[in-house]
Amino acid sequence: MPVTLRPEIAALPPYRQGRPASAEAFKLSSNENPNPTHPAILAAIAESNLNRYPDGAATALRARLAERAGVSIDEVHVGAGSSSILYQLIQAAAGPGDEVLFAWRSFEAYPGIVTVAGAVSVPVPNLPSGHHDLDAMAAAITDRTRVVIVCTPNNPTSTLVTAAQFTAFMAKVPPTVLVILDEAYFEFVTDPHAVSGLDELQRYPNLVVLRTFSKAFGLAGLRVGWVVGASYILDAARSAAIPLAVTEPAQRAAIAALDVEDELLAGVDDLIERRSRVYDGLLAAGLPVPEPHGNFVWIAAGEETTAVSALLEDDGIIGRVFVGDGVRVSIGEEGSVERLLRSAARIVETLPKAVENARLG
Known part of the structure; x- marks a missing residue:
């Protein structure tokens, strides 16, 4: 006979970390700070x-x-x-x-x-x-x-x-x-x-x-x-x-x-500036996202979430996927910005339903 467990716990999916990335990709799935340790x-x-x-x-x-x-x-x-x-x-x-x-x-x-x-x-x-x-x-x-x-x-x-x-x-x-x-x-x-x-x-x-x-x-x-x-x-x-x-x-x-808080927050200022460029670039590409206030942006792709995630991954961007809702993309290294904006342009070009979903929230 198996051990008796609490059924609500046995049925509970464990918390899963953001997906790791290959050496060629940017891991933007866990809202980590990309700056090196002081x-x-x-x-x-x-x-x-x-x-x-x-x-x-x-x-x-x-x-x-x-x-x-x-x-x-x-x-x-x-x-x-x-x-x-x-x-x-x-x-x-x-x-x-x-x-x-x-x-x-x-x-x-x-x-x-x-x-x-x-x-x-x-x-x-x-x-x-x-x-x-x-x-x-x-x-x-x-x-x-x-x-x-x-x-x-x-x-x-x-x-x-x-x-x-x-x-x-x-x-x-x-x-x-x-x-x-x-x-x-x-x-x-x-x-x-x-x-x-x-x-x-x-x-x-x-x-x-x-x-x-x-x-x-x-x-x-x-x-x-x-x-x-x-x-x-x-x-x-x-x-x-x-x-x-x-x-x-x-x-x-x-x-x-x-x-060394002042020095660390100077690094945060750099990320905030990078976040602003990402936000402006996404809007300029025609991909509507909420104005971001954390160290990440949200693409509310709805039922097109899996397709959006796959397209991002093709460009070396590993985001956090919430199936049926959207993709969260952290603000990462400077080199990730160009790739993310390139992906945004491809999403707008090839996944019009995802763009419409993002517009509706």
Whole structure:
């Protein structure tokens, strides 16, 4: 007789990474930062004592982040990537029969995280533009809702939530519902009207703000995420965490990244400039995409998604494919820009239905 497993877990597809690329292609499927690791970060990693367990409380890193955010150390929690913190927060707040509400399409790990907690996912369709439908999300809150996730810039559509929109939304959310503002791509935002979670914390005691070192700081391979919020909420997340999950090399690297933050953000500025050229080039080619605010663009190809992905791959561009919805393409190395724009012209020329789908969102 086979071992009895939870049927909802057995039926759950595992999270899959973005496809790797051949030596001749650009891997633009995982929203990685293409800039090389800063020498100061490499030096910090080299000082790690791998025969010793790390500081399970990540005290030094949390102290730096607390100072940076203007909060106490107890109001900061660090995890092995922001996804692990999402797991902890959902498990701390939602159980069997409870509901977790989020926009869809959004970060593809959300439904699986909710299922593992035993809770019920309530996905609310995005607007045709790819933006969160915050009015519909607020209307979907019930007495069973325990958590609402707002992702801005949204992965994979690269759209954002403005401060005014967030204020109007929070006015409709009961104070007993935990709101997670997932800002994994915050450092790529240049729009002055965008919400900034750290500026909102004092107004909303039920809000936590999630950020990461994986994207702008280029530490995707070390897995360091952080969250700011009320200490009692983060204490519950800490109780749900796997002990000692944030390694010493990761903690040292994150502190070193903060030491050279200005230099790393200068690299982000380069990516933002490259993103602008990609966006302008896609529009000029006749391929409509939402204005991007993360380090990626979204091609809403609908049922033509597989064909669009194949055409991109022919040109050496490996994007993240969401079958039936679209392709997300990261902003990568400079050499990828020409290939991506060449692909865009071919999509417009050979796949008119994909262009129409992208226009409709």
